Amino acid sequence: MLKAVILIGGPQKGTRFRPLSLDIPKPLFPVAGLPVIQHHIEACITIDELKEILLIGYYPAAQIQQFVGDMQQQYNINIRYLQEFTALGTAGGLYHFRDQIRCGNPDAFFVMNGDVCADFPLQELYTFHKQKGALVTIMGTEATRQQSLKYGCMATNKATQEVTHYVEKPSSYVSTLINCGIYVFSLEIFSTIGEAFNIKQQDIYRNGNGSKETGFIQLEQEILTPLAGGGRLFALQVTTWWSQLKTAGSAIYANRHYLELYHKKHSERLLHTVNDKGNAVCNIIPDVYIHPTATVHPSATLGPNVSIGPGVMIGPGVRIRESIILADAVIENHSLVLHSIIGQNSKVGRWARVEGTPSDPDPNKPFAKMENPPLFNHDGRLNPSITILGGFVSVPSETILLNSVVLPHKELTRSFKNEIIL
Numbered sequence: 001m002l003k004a005v006i007l008i009g010g011p012q013k014g015t016r017f018r019p020l021s022l023d024i025p026k027p028l029f030p031v032a033g034l035p036v037i038q039h040h041i042e043a044c045i046t047i048d049e050l051k052e053i054l055l056i057g058y059y060p061a062a063q064i065q066q067f068v069g070d071m072q073q074q075y076n077i078n079i080r081y082l083q084e085f086t087a088l089g090t091a092g093g094l095y096h097f098r099d100q101i102r103c104g105n106p107d108a109f110f111v112m113n114g115d116v117c118a119d120f121p122l123q124e125l126y127t128f129h130k131q132k133g134a135l136v137t138i139m140g141t142e143a144t145r146q147q148s149l150k151y152g153c154m155a156t157n158k159a160t161q162e163v164t165h166y167v168e169k170p171s172s173y174v175s176t177l178i179n180c181g182i183y184v185f186s187l188e189i190f191s192t193i194g195e196a197f198n199i200k201q202q203d204i205y206r207n208g209n210g211s212k213e214t215g216f217i218q219l220e221q222e223i224l225t226p227l228a229g230g231g232r233l234f235a236l237q238v239t240t241w242w243s244q245l246k247t248a249g250s251a252i253y254a255n256r257h258y259l260e261l262y263h264k265k266h267s268e269r270l271l272h273t274v275n276d277k278g279n280a281v282c283n284i285i286p287d288v289y290i291h292p293t294a295t296v297h298p299s300a301t302l303g304p305n306v307s308i309g310p311g312v313m314i315g316p317g318v319r320i321r322e323s324i325i326l327a328d329a330v331i332e333n334h335s336l337v338l339h340s341i342i343g344q345n346s347k348v349g350r351w352a353r354v355e356g357t358p359s360d361p362d363p364n365k366p367f368a369k370m371e372n373p374p375l376f377n378h379d380g381r382l383n384p385s386i387t388i389l390g391g392f393v394s395v396p397s398e399t400i401l402l403n404s405v406v407l408p409h410k411e412l413t414r415s416f417k418n419e420i421i422l
Helices: 036-044 061-075 089-096 098-102 122-132 189-207 219-227 248-265
Strands: 002-009 050-057 078-083 108-113 116-118 136-142 152-156 163-168 177-185 233-237 242-244 288-290 306-308 319-321 323-325 336-338 340-342 353-355 387-389 400-402
Touching: 002 036, 002 089, 036 050, 036 061, 050 061, 050 089, 061 078, 089 098, 089 189, 089 219, 098 189, 108 122, 116 177, 116 248, 122 136, 122 177, 122 233, 136 152, 136 219, 152 233, 163 219, 163 233, 177 233, 189 219, 242 248, 248 288, 248 323, 248 340, 306 319, 319 323, 323 336, 336 340, 340 353, 353 387, 387 400
Parallel strands: 002 050, 002 108, 050 078, 136 233, 288 306, 306 323, 319 336, 323 340, 336 353, 340 387, 353 400
Antiparallel strands: 108 177, 116 242, 136 177, 152 163, 152 177
């Protein structure tokens, strides 16, 4: 029997994802028509031995419970949300809920960060973990030399794939093999985390430093780094797609790849030019996902890489490309939406243009990942990125919104370029 743990963080996290995370908890933000962590759940249910999925985070239970109930019903698997009393770090949450994870004595358990998007090769990872008799197996992928400094870097023995050295966000180059935030753990890991916990408690007791949080344990620095070179930590390098979901721009990138994966696993989710009844839907440039409750005029042109949420209304002659339109938004006649995210219940008026700048990885660099730049550059100017409308925003007819971020509940009166509209 196996289990899976998805670490979803809490409201203080995901600040770079604002204003989208103001309305929807970041783990529930829809990418390719599904909440981000539903993609994790779908990967988990492909493994027959996996009997339970635990979500660990410090969001208020009220924000997560409805989603958990829906998932249990849809996939017929036991899913529970375990709410931390405070932020406990990537290993602290595992240790705090160790009895819940160990219950039923699973052979091993997966741990997945809620903010990663990937073609999750969980079966391959577990098979590798068993073959190596590992305590911890990390899914790794290659990054560019420069970008590797922003991730956990691993040096491995090429013959055995044992991790001999692990550094989280090193100050100088270590390796281009980076940690994807997807693991398999054997149950003995809890004694290793327990040792780290006890050392921390003794240190606080000795030094009288009461302000330090004893339960806060970081998996990467406090567990993986000391384990490296001990013969129990291994890395499986994969070449499949993987990305982090840190900024709104990375959601557009993830949307494209998840839509592409639907060809392989869920082709019924992709919209084709003609529906089941043989009627023309609209002009489609693949890949496009449209929720069944959305209304799209047949003269609209959507794609490539567009996701339309529930209750959305799209008028005649609308053109949408590389964008996510959230629930109950209205895109009126002949407007244009490019490289943008339109928030729920927002409205784009007739003949308006909403456009952002794609922030994709550099196509000329092999293994390049998303850059996820900060909102502002060194001069205090807004970095060009996708355009984001928060929820309940109104864009007037015949206006242009370019490379801008609009906070929720705003009614614009004119065109904007490179601005944050507060």
